[in-house]
Amino acid sequence: MKRILIVEDDPYIAELQRDYFQLHDYEADLSLDGSEGLNKALHGGYDLVILDLQLPGIDGFEICRQIREKLDVPILIVSAKKEEIDKIRGFGLGADDFITKPFSPNELVARAKAHMARYERFTRMKQEVPQATIDIRELSINKASHRVFLRGKEIMLTVKEFEVLVFLAEHPNRVFKKEELFERIWGFKSNGEIATVTVHISRIREKIEADPSNPQFIETVWGAGYRFAV
Structure with a gap:
């Protein structure tokens, strides 16, 4: 079963995301704090990480940067920030996708699924034709x-x-x-x-x-x- 980490400080949104992923047969863990979320992301062995940007402790941009420096895992930013500069910064730090709030939970799951499949293809491609x-x-x-x-x-x-x-x-x-x-x-x-x-x-x-x-x-x-x- 694929494991997903959701780093989101709004309990309602975090639980909504978790419920939808569980409905689609994914295991989803929550973190309401940036520092805790970063530690889980780096050491939890997740298949995908979903990040809010405005978090207590460490913001989502810094979490994204540190994850990308150490891990090859899909990162999806889900944020109320809508300015183009925030999207450019997120992608520049290594995010794979940027979804603005409010969002469709089904679309979030679909995008997450697509990114995980793409990473799997990339990994398999490297193994098959080294x-x-x-x-x-x-x-x-x-x-x-x-x-x-x-x-x-x-x-x-x-x-x-x-x-x-x-x-x-x-x-x-x-x-x-x-x-x-x-x-x-x-x-x-x-x-x-x-x-x-x-x-x-x-x-x-x-x-x-x-x-x-x-x-x-x-x-x-x-x-x-x-x-x-x-």
Whole structure:
């Protein structure tokens, strides 16, 4: 039976969520405090965590950040906060979904089920085709399915962005000039079209780097080109 942790300081909402998950044959535990919720999330072996943001002790943003640093588990934020900046921050910290209150309990269960299934597929995919997967720190690139995951969250790349990322990751710590990357990926001489490479590198960084201005994966070697740092 799948186990779900609900971290919510409103007892009525928390119990409502638990009742709906139990009706769908899930085991659901409650925590009304942020500090207790974080401890349970890190050590309870749950299959999914549901977080409110405004919590006593530790807020939901910090809980999300600490969970994502240590665990590969779906995180759903359910909050009364509706501002776009809160959603961006939540996703940036590693949340898989953001649901605003009031919400449909059935929709919450459906989304939770979908996220758990997606994580299961990701785990199974890594086990079945390890030869087609490149794992570097929290980044996972599956060449067979053309999918990229960062801390368990899928990153959507265009075909060319994916090809650039795979090529660099398959040649770690090696520096490639922009002209060489263009010829290897696009298949013909650059003829000065190296700006295309710069744009694609920039887009990839925006999607996989925590701080695109200080990249930890794709580094710029000034005067030489780019390298994938391992």
